[in-house]
Amino acid sequence: MVLAREPLKPSPSRLQRLFGRWWRQQSPARQDRFATIGPLVSVLMFLAAITAAFWYLRSEEIDRATDALRRDTEVAQQQIRLHLIENQEQLVRIARELVTKDIDTAEFLSQAGAFQRERPEVRHFTWVNAQRKVRASQAVLSFHPEEGSGAAMADPSLPAEGRRNEAEYAFIAARDTRQPVYSRPFTDASGLWVFQVQIPLIDRSNFVGTLIVEYSVEALVRFFVPTEVTRRHLVSVLGPDSRVLVSTVSSMPGQPATAPSLQYDLPLAPMSNGLTLRGQGYRTSIGLIGNTLFWMVVALSVLTVWMLLGTWRHMRRRAQIQNALVQETNFRRAMENSMLTGMRAMDKDGRVTYVNPAFCAMTGFAEADLIGRYPPFPYWPPDRIEENTRLLQQELQGRSPVGGIEVKVMRKDGSLFDARMYVSPLIDPKGQQTGWMTSITNITEAKRIRDQLSASHERFTTVLEGLDAAVSVLSVQHSELLFANRSYRLWFGADARGHAILANSSNGAPYLPEPDEEVDGLSGLPTQPLTETGAQPREVFVESLQMWFDVRARYLQWTDGRLAQMLIATDITARRRVEEQAQQQAEKAQVTSRLITMGEMASSVAHELNQPLAAINNYCNGMVSRVRAGSIGTDDLIAVLQKTGRQAERAGQIIHRIRSFVKRSEPQRQPAHARDIVEDAVELAGIELRRRKVNIHTYVAQRLPMLNVDPILIEQVLLNLLKNAAEAIDTAKMPNSRRHIELRVVPRHTPEEGGVIEFSVTDMGPGMKEEVLARLYEAFFSTKAEGMGIGLSLCRSIVESHRGRIRAQNIYNGGSVTGCRFAFTLPVDLSQRAEAHPVPDTVPDVAAASNPNASAS
Template sequence: MSVLLFLAAIIAAFWYLRIEELEREHESVKRDTEVAQQQIRLRLIENQEQLVRVAREITTRAIDQDEFVGQATTFARERPEVVSLTWLGADRSRRVSYLSPSHTFNGSRYAEPAEAAASAASGPKVTKSEPEWAFEAARDLRQPVYSRTYATSNGLHVFQVQVPLIDRSAFVGTVVAEYSVEALVRYFVPTEVSNRHGIMLLDPNDRVLASTISRVSAKNGERPSIFHDIPVAPVGNGLILRGLGYRTSIGLISNTLFWMVAALSALTVWMLLGTWRHMRRRLQVQSALVAETNFRRAMENSMLTGMRAMDLEGRITYVNAAYCSMTGFSETELIGKLPPFPHWPPDRMEENRRLFEQELQGRSPAGGIEVKVMRKDGTQFDARMYVSPLVDAKGNQTGWMTSMTNITEAKRIRDQLSASHERFTTVLEGLDAAVSVLSVQQGELLFANRSYRLWFGADARGHALLAGEHPTEVDVTLPDHDDSVDNLSGLPTQELTETGSDPREVYIESLDKWFDVRARYLQWTDGRLAQMLIATDITARRRAEEQAAQQAEKAQVTSRLVTMGEMASSVAHELNQPLTAITNYSNGIISRVKAGTISTEDMLVALEKTSKQAQRAGQIIHRIRAFVKRSEPQRQAAQAREIVEDAVELAMIELRRRNVGIHTYVAQRLPSLMVDPILIEQVLLNLLKNAAEAIDNAKLAPSRRNIELRVIPRHTPEEGGVIEFSVTDNGPGLKEEVLGRMYEAFFSTKADGLGIGLSLCRSIIESHRGRIRAENLYNGPSVVGCRFSFTLPVDTATLSHH
């Protein structure tokens, strides 16, 4: 710890000195940057004062254009940073301009940036140039304004100061001085500052405009680690003066003293670690010896297996505590004894002597021998003994080692398992279900109970039929390319579960039977992977289900006939109107034809009206006939809107008779439904008819005699994506006892009802994997209506297409 603390103190001292050095370098950069900024600022302020004086002389007409050129010449000669001086009028027209001979130009050069010249040549200016912006600012503010930097056509970075000319409070122009950014850095950054640190001027986009560092050294040299930015006053407008500094010290890790101290400290730590490891190794070896001795002693005393050592003559030389505990004899009573041993039963002396001779000759079986052992108290127990040569460290045999295990309990459990297996086999043989076990690798039938043998015989073909494979190719090996197989273990990942696989229903044509087959994989007694099938005969159940389906289909047709029977008077009234109209039109035509007062046009109009009424009557009859027609349930892709339109067209007959209105809303772009349209129309018609009867029986006012039919898409966690059909009325609602029994067969609240309507509706919806529900609508404690709704799952393939 002392060495580590010493090393840490040295590192902390070096680090502190380095931080202090960096702070001094940073202060030096900051100080030199401020000195350069001060020099440039003083120069710009001095020039600005001179320009203000010239502007004052112009406004007082103390000088004219020729004298302005003379003063500009003197001004520019004494100030190499000035590129040009210009006198602009109030309309920004150039009155007179002077270009400094210190700067070279290609062609004529005036106070216009390269962008402005290009814009003027190409057409109307889209954006204002920097001189234009500065001119307008000086005109508006009535004070000197500095422009932002811009590049001239010669590639020179410059900026302007525009001093306004104010004559009796009127703006009459500006005096413009254009500065070279590069000249400011060259002439007004002190030499001692540029020798110590790099100084550069940057625009608002952090682009270097001028620098005391050459481009090559700035590009390829070391990146500055210290810099300080300060705005150039009074220019502003984002012109930044940056001072750069470079680390000149050799750094902490290159310090020779530091490395010497670190090396000495590391050497000391290494020596301490070596000593500590040596002492630790000695302690480990010593502890290992003690632990080994204690472990061997504890192992000898805690082993449940009895251990006995004998010399080559058969004399007992060692017994452990477990051997003494098994026999009841102490260590002193056994060590040194020769046969016959005290734990040999008197009635088995000859047998034990014969086995003992086999031990001394090394002919004991590798699986051990089963013997009877007598305890000191005279009781006996079954034991299994294993004999092996006792070899010393030099590889010489010095005797025999015998291990003895009490197998009394194991033998009892083995006998019980044998009896249990016999009982289990008896139960399997008595099952009505066929049970078979097939080896996956060899295709060998490992087990088949009586029912399997009765139905399929004693070969594996029946197993293959139940497993859904070709009967002539009994091969249930697992292919390597099958994704359902785990190639690491060779076991199918789906089938190997604790509860087994999902049941399948299989039809065996040769037996004309249906079987409920459950399969799972298991490990057979010899370690082989096997497939077990349990096939239950469900032929009677399947036939009962088919009969129930036929009865349900008949009930559906009966319900439709009952519905149309209940609507018979309404249908008759609905058909009476077109038939009466046909009769009236026909009689009218006959009368006018006999009187000779009908023209061809009037006759055509009357015949067309008669034809429309006949078509109307035919549509009503066709709709009713299609509704009540007996047909096999046929699911097909259907649209909810078409189902609703057909159902409402049939229901309007009953609704008009009962003076009940209906409002229908079907959402746009609904996905297709895979349903039987006639059955769904039957459900909707039943619900609409019930709602109309509830409203009519309640004698509601005309404003409340309305039914609302809505079809909207929904998504619930239980059902997923569904389409919901809801029928809402303003009737008296349903009683609580009715809500609990309304779907029971033959339960009805009507005096003449059969009680199959809602029960059949529920069966139809549930056969389409949907749900139907009913609920009362409340306004506070009062029931103000009832809503029946049912959901149908959407066709997922059609939904993805939409």
């Protein structure tokens, strides 16, 4: 028979043997503790794993729903935003045509009707003049135009002076900012929530009214929120007070609406008028609170943990007393060892009974070298034994000063350091004094810093007193003069009035608090941002001294913590006088240059004026002949008179531009568009270009930032560069293929200049020699036989006075010169808003328009 063999038992692994050996080495109490903690940790880990799994699955589903809601809300916002931007561009074009009188009231109403038919969200389309009078209006319910010239009725959709409504606020904002303005939402006469966009009408820098377009908030949501978005989520529009104005879902009457569990808000750009687009959704997952399986697992885990904790608490009580005693001992020992102040205890006879580790580290002596010692102690310097003995007797008698005593202490290596010693009686638990406790602190570094600060303060005061500039420090809260150097006292005396004058206050008087003022109004002022702000230089004229000062001010925190203002005023009277004389000479040179330019263009101007005058003569002679013959009707007569008027207006515009260009005036920097400057310069230069049969092509980039310049001076620079380019081409007898000039205006950004706008004039002439380029901007240097040599030098001065740069370079094709390029830059702030109204990429080609055979390069 076959005997069944017993299965072999697997041999224990090395890890199991090590664990068994470690377990047998533990005490029974520790084994019991580990046996109790092990199941408790396992149950807690199981509960944590179950909770984490439920929470992870629920969070994943919530994240997916939140991402879908965010995407749908952003899609709806982009649809509405793009549509509003497109409408604004169309409205700016209509406003520009109204200002330039390219359309009359009838054409405006026609365009308004077409605009509303294509845009169902538009409820009103109104033209209002600067006095808030309605010139023309178009309503959405009926496309019959409504014209009016009298006072507007009490309509919340129309601005009215003195009335507090959103239309009036938007009208004032559009008038002040000269930019399209979106109003805050309001209810119109029909009770619907609407908002307006008001486009200002600017005629030659004069505000002449606004173009008001009223949008229905409900129509915007209904027509421009995609259907697939509204099927998935609830989309609503909230007002500035977070009240729901319009929603894609309406609740049933009498039933409370279920609050959505997810929502995502976005501003209804580009309006920035308080409207918020909110997308809302609902979670479909069951939370941890409503999950039955989760609570069953939690209940079983809590029951197991409770049983294990009961066992563990019983075992822990046995070791509490022993642990408390160990902790108290260790705490006291750690506190003594971690102190940085040296502690020394003595009995009433002066014998050292205790020193802490900090005292030993401070003196370098070991504890055995100090315990039980009587005076003199080993850390007393040999030359101060008598003094230290006297101080010890004073200490044992209880007459040590409360503020401590400054003494010299010697280390074991013989070096000395300064220390401050404080003495207090040592009281035992029964209330009896058994000795004295002394604490010693090393003050060597603090004393050295104090001495350095005193010397530094003396040097600082000496330097400030020797300055030729006035330096003063004024307390902001109390208007108290905290410091003034010799120059300040010499010019303004010893009071704070001079500081107030230099700080450019309204009446030169310092701020004085009211007698009954009990609360510091500047106590909550954030001093850190003020003190971190750099000095802003200003030039101030002091009438009483007849002197100019360069003033630099900054805020600082005074030695006592108060907020103070420091001013440094340098006398710049001599420099200002020199600058004023140079400015006067530059202004005379600018006017002289413009007169010379007009003198050179005199024949071209006469030829340009001859064309409209000859046309007027021909029209008048023709009308006289036909009137005498009785062969002209009223309509033909009106048409001829209109043509005659246009020719006269053309001649008048030519004369007006020439007068504006050559008229002497003070340089005035003002906000200006680069496109307007280019148009005026090209129109003036077109006379000379047509005479020399030179074509010009201009390109101006869209949405350029606003420039802060003197338009006449920049126009003078452009005209000079264009005239020089035309003269170079005509003098060199260039063929028709190379009789071209290109004027480009584009934005640039360089590390040296930052954000700038670059004006460049490129011709296809013979170019210039390198030695000419090197001396191009020298005064009275000219390559022309009859030139005065002040044109380009003056151009450079004008550009550099606007903090710009000008440069010239030849254009090469291989080794041959194919033209020359002049370019200058003007700095701008790129953070400004771009031009609100879109415009074409090019300015009309003046020279090519008057020459049928010309073509743009």
